Amino acid sequence: MSDFPLAGAARLAETIDEVEDALLSRWPETKLEPSLDRIEAFTDLLGRPQDAYPVIHLTGTNGKTSTARMIEALLLALDLRTGRFTSPHLERINERIAVDGEPLDDEAFVRAFNDIAPYTHLVDAEQEHPLSFFETVVGMAYAAFADAPVEVGIVEVGMGGSWDATNVMDAAVAVITPIAVDHAKYLGSTPAAIAVEKSGIIKAGSIAVIAEQTPEVAEVLLARAGEVGARVVREGLDFGVVSRVAAVGGQVVTLQGLRGRYDEVFLPLHGAHQAHNAATALAAVEAFLGGEEPLGDEVVRAGLGAATSPGRLEIVRRSPTVVLDAAHNPHGAEATAAALEDSFRFSPLIGVVGVMVDKDAEPLLAAFEPHLAHVVVTQNSTERAMPAEELAAIAVEVFGEDRVTVVPRLADALDAAMALAEAGEALGDPMGSGAVLVTGSVVTAGQARTLLVRRDREVTA
Template identity: 60%
Template sequence: MVSGKQASSAGTDAQRRREQEAAALAEFQTVEAELNTRWPESTMEPTLDRIAALVDLLGDPQRAYPVVHVAGTNGKTSTARMIDALLAEVGLRTGRYTSPHLRDATERITLDGAPISHAGYVEVYREIEPYIELLDGRREPDAPRLSKFEVLTAMAFAAFADAPVEVAIVETGLGGSWDATNVADGAVTVITPIGIDHVEYLGPALAGIAKEKAGIIKPGSIAVMATQDAEAAAVLLERCAGLGATVARQGMEFGVLRRDKAVGGQLLKLQGLGGAYDEVFLPVHGAHQAGNAAVALAAAEALLGAGGDRQLDIDAVRAGFASVTAPGRLERVRTAPAVLVDAAHNPHGARALAAAVSDEFGFRKLVGVLAVLRDKDALAMLQMLEPVLDEVVVTRNSSPRALDVDELAGLAVQAFGADRVVVEPRLDDAVEEAVRLAEETDGESEALGGGGVLITGSVVTAGDARLLFGKDTV
């Protein structure tokens, strides 16, 4: 029996925790406001000088642990999360740095698979703030301050060193060679599928984009390569040969041997560097995610020295993959009608999304909700999604970079025809309208070909939609 005194003490403790959490959130929001006065993450300059100077002042924290460095156009975050899960399952303390976030910047820096707390985020920023101010003060009059991404990258490296972690899985932000994360030297470098994106910085040619991504491959490292177009593969292999990097290629040294649909995901047989791993359940959908799993397995094996006849423990591999979560990646946030959220944000990603939806879901009617950033090839994305969507509701997300709704509607009409396009400027109204349209299937279940809603177009769109459905954690 709990005494009145004990109940009072528990209530006081709970109130104190709430006050501490509120104070930490307020301070976090202050730090974010400060960071948002810097160069945005959508801006890139071809130099590592600023970030190199900052980590030098911090004592090069990125050299305190081995790094698995991940670049590519699509699949980076999902692959990084899978690598993290596998390495954690074999007993390593992990740090993971990814971008962008769905809702909260703390998602970008994780320790042991969990986002850093608001208080921890603030603490690491305040620790390195004097060094940031020192470098900002030394710059030439017309030179930019450290960018937001450079500061966040240094924060992640410092947080990992302070923890300390035994391995860091680090995802590039934009590109490779000139990405702030490239001050780290990956013992294992991972190149996920390369496509056309960020044309304003990386150019329109696949070979040029591949050359930029290949910049993370370092001398003597192990380069794990997802399946690539021949043009991109040639560039990557040339880089590896020039640096003496060991190459492991999907479809050659490793890959997906079998993929079967399963309730809540898929059942895989994977060929790793050390042999085959059977009966692996992956709780996410799509052939592209199976490919990501094969890449993640090879990367984990490479880091841990598996290969030849030496395999990772099969039970650890199964447990690691079974624990994988992929928020905003064909994530179901509602049933009856089913509402799926996906962060596809370029034509390459939209194509993979369309294939996954067509292959794994049997909707009689599927209504899309699309909000895209203005620097993306929205028309190509719409064209990729058109075969799997019966109608599309165009809208905008919360980003200041969101494409104008009327402009997006014009592009949607080109791809779908006017009779299949609905315009709703607010995302919540767009989702409500899409649900209404999907329910016109007379309430049939998904298994019988009922209606569904697919919300996509941007990581920001996915984050906004998850919040609408109460999914505010990752």
């Protein structure tokens, strides 16, 4: 029996702040008990809303959110009603649950919480452990999508696959973005071990859309598909990126889909990794719809042309330019670093880096070292943030003492970095075309976004 405070579990909320407070009083996303028992019991009480619509389910190590948002954009271009669940959020909790491409507004989010709140304490009372923050939000999303109602759900796992709380439905399409090492404590220390857990979203009768993987990861995923009788389509064999050219505001891509080739499509996102995400999203939509006819150039151009992915090489300020990127593991940092080289010509580029204490900071910093003239080490405001001084000790080993500044408060770190970027001449660039990259964590990028957008509003007010 749980010692969770049951009296507060069913309390109805009047404001978004009250919803967030109620959710945060539950087990945090970082506290895991690998089991689907609680979420199964919860969704059973809710009437299994996740069975009311077909689902495209996504897992992988990096690229899940961007790919989910591109799938959504393509489906909206086809005039289908969509529900999208992604995590974590960048700035506001509402971002996790979107209908027709728009996050639930505060009133709708409160309503979604109140619809499921009376059932949370019933699960808490019957289970060994209470419903977690993440399980509760998953239940909210599934119920909100059924109430809308949506024609297709686009659901990103929180972590892993098999025992992730989202995995209480049989998705029509399972999307596996590139798998590398992250969350090793929970998922395993090798890509192949992690792939075993993530392959759990591939279900009998589904179509598995597999992005480019290492041979050992591909072997695991193909074995799972064979076991359950799922059809497989693979990047590089059945679909892929034919060509890409960097362009102002993004890139121009030619993609080979499952049913046709789509030439010279503008994608307003930067980096080769986003082109590959777009190819995966396109294949997922084609697999979901079935049939033999191509989607049509107009649909693909409209869908991908409208795609956004906040916090992923997102320019949020000019003079100096400030770019936000949520890279939080070595694999993601390498993709971001390659995109910086490919799409931008900043000199000097100053880094603002804040990571979580459970992340492998050294290889993440090493991926950025060739691209950053200087790094300002900081920390975000969460309890999981690695202390700036601790991160600085690692950064000095990578960058050298002369290229590292420690500024623990994020707002001050942004100011310090922007001053360094503006003083490009002092760092050897007489043109002064400096810029700032804020990275290391979704939370760091999100908090920086909030700070910078608020400043701009205050300046223009």
